Amino acid sequence: MTRKLIVLTDPGQDQAAALLMILGAPQAFEVLGLVATAGNIDLGYTITNCLKVLELAGRSDIPVFAGCPEPMTRRLVTAEHVHGPTGLDGPDLPEPTTAPAAGHGVDFIVDTLRQAESGTVTICSLSPLTNLAMALVKAPDIAPRIREIVAMAGAYFEVGNITPSAEFNVYVDPEAARIVLDAGIPTTLLPLDVTHEMLSTRSRLDAMRALGNRCGVATAEMLEFSEAFDLEKYGWDGAPLHGPCVPAFMLEPDIFTGRSINVSVETRGQLTEGMTVADWWGITDRPKNAFWVRHGNSDRYYSLLNSCLANLP
Ligand code: BDR
Numbered sequence: 001m002t003r004k005l006i007v008l009t010d011p012g013q014d015q016a017a018a019l020l021m022i023l024g025a026p027q028a029f030e031v032l033g034l035v036a037t038a039g040n041i042d043l044g045y046t047i048t049n050c051l052k053v054l055e056l057a058g059r060s061d062i063p064v065f066a067g068c069p070e071p072m073t074r075r076l077v078t079a080e081h082v083h084g085p086t087g088l089d090g091p092d093l094p095e096p097t098t099a100p101a102a103g104h105g106v107d108f109i110v111d112t113l114r115q116a117e118s119g120t121v122t123i124c125s126l127s128p129l130t131n132l133a134m135a136l137v138k139a140p141d142i143a144p145r146i147r148e149i150v151a152m153a154g155a156y157f158e159v160g161n162i163t164p165s166a167e168f169n170v171y172v173d174p175e176a177a178r179i180v181l182d183a184g185i186p187t188t189l190l191p192l193d194v195t196h197e198m199l200s201t202r203s204r205l206d207a208m209r210a211l212g213n214r215c216g217v218a219t220a221e222m223l224e225f226s227e228a229f230d231l232e233k234y235g236w237d238g239a240p241l242h243g244p245c246v247p248a249f250m251l252e253p254d255i256f257t258g259r260s261i262n263v264s265v266e267t268r269g270q271l272t273e274g275m276t277v278a279d280w281w282g283i284t285d286r287p288k289n290a291f292w293v294r295h296g297n298s299d300r301y302y303s304l305l306n307s308c309l310a311n312l313p
Contacts, residue, residue: 002030003122003147003250006109008067009243010039010127011049011088013222017305018126018152018243019050020215023057024308028251032112033063035105037127039172040079041087043069046127049088051096057215058313060098067105067131071173079168082229090225091218109135113142122250125151126243128169133176136183148186150250152242153177154263154276155192157294166274167192170265174274178265181289188291189263190245191276194256197298198245199238200227204302208309215312244305249293251308255300258293262286 005022009015022029034054036047043066050064070076083089101108109131113121123132123146136143154177155167162168170177181187200223209220227239234240249256262284266275278292 002028004030004032004116004120005122005124006032006112007034008037008123008125008127008129008131009034009050010037010041010046011053012040012083012126012243013088013090013226014241014243015126016049016053016088016222017219017241018247019053020057020219020312021244021247021305021308022124023059024215024311025247025251029247031062032121033065033101033108035065035067035108035131036100037067037131038069038071038076039128039169040083042076042078043067045087047100048096049086051098051100052088052093055094055096056218060096063101065101065103065105065108068134071128071130072133072175074173077162077172079162083226088222091221093218105131106134106138110139110142113145114139118145119147121145122147123149124246125149125153126246128172129153129176129180130173133173133179136179143183143185146185148188149180150188150190150246152190152195152246154189154278156276156278156280158192158196160275161192163274165272167276170276171274174265174267178267181263181265187289188249188293190249190293192240194293194296195242195245196240197296198241198301199236199298200241201238204238207302208306211306211310213310213313216306216309219309244301245293245296248301248304252300252304255304256293256296258291260288260291262288263290263292
């Protein structure tokens with residue numbers, strides 16, 4: 001049975017890899033639409049970047065909806081220093097031949113969840129959670145209709161990547177992350193704790209490029225661009241590959257280990273805004289609200305990613 005997905009995304013090279021992984025697993029996923037999010041770069045670019053990735057994969061039939069141009073209560077923080085001035089620098093990707101879909105991304109989330117059979121639509125979040133939180137505020141009745149949220153968000157044992165204590169997707173819109181985590185929806189988080197184990201080593205990128213198809217080659221080239229910043233920053237053999245952890249978890253959850261815990265988002269700390277406080281040891285009596293993925297098998301992860309990319313043009 002395919003899983004119906006709404007994908008929230010602000011590509012971003014790692015997210016382009018995640019989108020292509022999803023599109024390369026049509027037996028597992030039916031993508032109802034993408035909601036372009038302001039995050040790594042401003043909304044204008046993320047809309048175009050979504051369209052370009054779909055064009056690359058030959059899937060411009062999938063609608064792309066524009067979400068909110070800003071986080072719920074803050075000014076947008078972006079990450080051109082990692083992803084380049086367009087947010088998706090690296091190889092030349094095909095120009096989009098289609099336009100964004102009519103309507104707002106928040107309304108697309110609400111309408112889709114209200115129209116689909118309850119419990120059948122999964123929210124796959126690769127980005128800040130602004131648009132999902134806005135949808136939950138606008139239409140709280142959608143919460144019990146969501147099958148599950150699977151999100152790349154947060155950090156605890158690996159601490160932060162945009163501040164010493166916060167992971168980028170949560171830092172951009174901590175109020176949104178808090179609303180989503182407090183909504184009582186089954187949620188899995190793929191935090192930096194696991195994405196930092198998924199290093200894009202030379203041999204892994206070479207294997208991706210050697211797939212020889214345009215999606216495999218372009219993904220390797222995109223990741224080569226974005227990994228430069230992280231290679232310098234961390235001094236590891238490869239850069240963490242964040243976004244594809246989300247589809248990988250849905251495709252083969254036994255690649256990963258974690259546990260159900262309480263995760264609370266710091267929205268007002270002087271030094272800790274956007275921190276995901278993970279009660280790993282059950283120290284508080286706060287309710288468990290997320291499955292927190294802690295570790296993963298990186299060889300299986302990259303081999304799964306490549307097997308999906310190989311299915312694409
Ligand atoms: C997240 O931040 C973004 O820059 C990446 O695309 C990923 O979604 C990792 O913290």
